[in-house]
Amino acid sequence: MTREHDRGGEAGAEARPSATVMLLRECAAGGLEVYLLRRAATMRFAPGMHVFPGGGVDERDTEPGIRWAGPPPAEWAARLGVAEPMARALVCAAVRETFEESGVLLAGPPAGGVVADTRGPDWEADRTALVDRALSFTAFLGDRGLVLRSDLLRAWSRWITPRREARRFDTRFFAAALPAGQHTRDVGGEADRVAWMRPAEAVAAWQRGELEMLPPTVTTCAELAEYGSPAAALAARRHIAPIEPAMREVGGELRFVVPEGVPYPRR
Structure with a gap:
């Protein structure tokens, strides 16, 4: 991969809105x-790559009836540079996908606080129903008397898959601290390995060829390595602008070309 200047690329499939969360x-x-998470080798998109929990927006993530606490969708729309319904969907997708892929739920009772623990057969049944799309996130929160805690998320960046790729995503990256009392768990499915890592160590492992990551994940880990604590990272003021690498032939190989000004580590 290279840091050469991006001069554009061929048109490809439309990028699907998606969200990912750095816990x-x-x-x-x-x-x-x-x-x-390391995506299983059988996955169509980014097999074998280490990623953060996340995924595409589900059409039901746009439901206006979702129970909500924290900055309202209108405020998120201004932060993310999208219309209010899409802002609601992106935040909902971020929280839903994090629960589906890690068991961590950024939600709590209306009076305040966060769910203390999401382990147990009843939680696992709901998580599975969400993954299977048998249950909407709005219904899940309503049935449990919970509200989505949008105040636990921080908007971090926006990355768009290169235009030459057949499967493309327009992904908003969010950061969130692991809620007290909750635990991540390996729920299988799309991932075959999970790990907590220092961001600088993840970048170093990628540079040694021991851990595979796509440019957005590598860059985000390098950015996170600049902060001494989760609180410091969450307090950072971020300017959200679209970053769209290109696919170019470099030295006879097709590689990602990251735009100028993006702090992409060298390998």
Whole structure:
């Protein structure tokens, strides 16, 4: 992969709106760790790549009846640069996909607070129903008397899949601290490995060829490595602008070309 200047590319499939969340926690020895999943080799998109929990927007993520606490969709629309219904959908997808892929739920009772634990057969049954699309996220929260906690999310960046790719995503990256009392768990499905890692160590492993990541994940890990704690990362003021790498032939190989100004590490 290279950092050459992006001069555009061929038109491809329309990019699907999606969301991903960097779950952060304090390290015992100080600093922060981020949660990574390795996508199974059988996956059509990015097989074998380490990613953050996330996925595409479901049409039911746009439902206006979702129970909500924190900054309203209109405020998120201004932050993300989209219309209010899409802002609602992106935040909903971020929270839903995080629960589906890690078991962590950024929600709580209307009076305040966050769910203390999501382990147990009843939670697993609901998580499976969400994955299978047998249950909408709006119904899930309503049945449990919970509200989505949008105040636990921080908008981080926006990456768009290169135009030459057959499967393309327009992804908003969010950051969130692991809620007290909750635990990530390996729920299988799309991932065959999960790990908490220091962001700098993840980048170093990628540079040694020991851990595969796509440019958005590598860049985000490099950015997170600049912060000494989850609180510091979540307090960072971020300018959200679209970043769209290109696919170019470099030295006889087809590689990602990241736009100028993006802090993409060298390999």
